[in-house]
Amino acid sequence: MNNLIANLNKVFDSRIRLGIMSALMVNAGVNFIELKELINVTDGNLASHLKTLEENGFIKVQKGFIGRKTTTIYSVTKAGEKAFKLHLDALEKMIRSIG
Numbered sequence: 486m487n488n489l490i491a492n493l494n495k496v497f498d499s500r501i502r503l504g505i506m507s508a509l510m511v512n513a514g515v516n517f518i519e520l521k522e523l524i525n526v527t528d529g530n531l532a533s534h535l536k537t538l539e540e541n542g543f544i545k546v547q548k549g550f551i552g553r554k555t556t557t558i559y560s561v562t563k564a565g566e567k568a569f570k571l572h573l574d575a576l577e578k579m580i581r582s583i584g
Contacts, residue, residue, distance in 0.1 A: 489582060492575035494568055496541050501526055501534045506561065506569045509544060514558040535559060543568060 497503050504524040508515055515523075521531050538544045543565030547558045561569070 489575065489579045492571055492578075494572040496537065496543065497569065497572045499534060501530065502538060505531075505534060505538060505559075506543070506565065509559060509561040510566065510569060512560075514547070514560040517557045517559070520559065538565070541565075 497506065501524060505520060508520060508523050517528075517531070517535075520535075521528065524531065526534075535544065535546075539546055542562055544559050545562050547560070549556055549558070
């Protein structure tokens with residue numbers, strides 16, 4: 486099996502972080518409320534996973550206003566895009582090696 490798990494990224498082991506990254510890879514930016522609804526998690530749980538992704542340089546955070554309401558928009562960084570694609574490629578190779 487030539488160490489197929491070597492290219493898996495531990496940060497993406499969580500189903501929530503996997504969901505966040507998947508949503509951000511196909512959208513230019515997603516706000517907190519939209520992510521919460523998409524992934525179906527609590528505010529605290531989502532915030533914790535977003536923080537992990539931000540600390541690893543995989544997502545960027547933009548705070549601003551829409552009208553008078555504050556909003557936070559999350560988007561994937563170049564490093565995050567590269568790391569996530571490598572992770573998905575490694576998963577795909579693992580799946581193909583089993584069959």
